[in-house]
Amino acid sequence: MSANQVRHVCGISGGKDSSALAIYLRDRVPEMEYFFCDTGAELPETYEYLNKLEVVLGKPIARLNADKGFDHWFEVYRGTLPSPQMRWCTKLVKIKPLEAWLGDDEAISYVAIRADEKNRKGYVSTKPNISAVFPFVEEEVDHEGVLRILDEAGVGLPAYYEWRTRSGCYFCFYQRKAEWVGLADRHPELFERAVAIEQKVLKDGGASGDVSYQGQAMQGRDYTWSNGETLSELLDRREEILKKHAEAMARAAKSRRNLPLIEVLSGALDEDDDSDACVVCAL
Ligand code: SF4
Structure with a gap:
């Protein structure tokens, strides 16, 4: 060139x-x-x-x-x-x-x-x-x-797209609860890897006071991939999550007839969490 x-x-x-x-x-x-x-x-x-x-x-x-x-x-x-x-x-x-x-x-x-x-x-x-x-x-x-x-x-x-609407890392924290269950079902080995990373972070969490991000010192803190619970806790709730997801799918399908399946899935997942995915990773 x-x-x-x-x-x-x-x-x-x-x-x-x-x-x-x-x-x-x-x-x-x-x-x-x-x-x-x-x-x-x-x-x-x-x-x-x-x-x-x-x-x-x-x-x-x-x-x-x-x-x-x-x-x-x-x-x-x-x-x-x-x-x-x-x-x-x-x-x-x-x-x-x-x-x-x-x-x-x-x-x-x-x-x-x-x-x-x-x-x-x-x-x-x-x-x-x-x-x-x-x-x-x-x-x-x-x-x-x-x-x-x-x-x-x-x-x-x-x-x-059969189970997740965003591309990106298998452990992406933008993943909705039902998508984590989808990962566990479709790629159990990747789910286990995400669990292992989370467990390591939870275990080591107290030692990170000297790390900074964008000039801000980060204190050691517990952190989980999915808001409010560890992946193991999330998976223990799989029946509840899947039931809620199926209900959201039915509502999304009913709200507009002839909707492509991907839009039904997307609508249902957004009920779980409507945070925008990272546009660099998921466009
Ligand atoms: S935001 Fe992007 S780089 Fe970060 S975990 Fe999600 S997909 Fe991966």
Whole structure:
């Protein structure tokens, strides 16, 4: 690439919106470079879906791995799991590898915010050499449009949409209670790993007073992946959680007829917890 050439890049999280955007731009921006920030803790379904997308895109998706993965950062931030309030993970394992990959190159980053969610903020780098554009907002592509693009390309939705609506790490703290049960059922070994990390953090929790995050000293504290209970406690309540989830699914299906299953699932899960997922990880 010549020194003055502007790079066009499109990040794929393994979620439906960024995947649809990649397909949408395939013929519109032939020089596009696709990338995926791999935390090393993604779901197996995400890796399978990326392989399918590469076939449709006709080019590889660059896998960007952080030099130091979660195991390292769990040690550094011992006593504290990442959380919506202390979201060190996105910066360290997603944004930094991307900025390192782009270096000082001039780049246009295509962000998959949809037309029906214009007020949501996607990742916009603060680095002056990277500018962001929002094709779905500009060209009025909404949720239905995204589903249509995926359907017409023959890729459909990632398989994890049967039980979870957000891409990202298997232990992501944005996961809703019913999704944790889904993880335990579909990937018991990953659930057990999340339990082991949580137990270690709970055990070591008193020793972290010398760790700081964004200038703020963090005191040792107990912390759990899911609000208010450990994963073991959550799993003990599985019948109750699944019953509540089934009722929410029925309500969501009734509230609007002919709703695609994904919207029913999403509506039901949002009753459990309506926190926005991380837009870097889950677009
Ligand atoms: S998916 Fe969740 S845990 Fe993983 S980097 Fe993103 S916010 Fe952090």
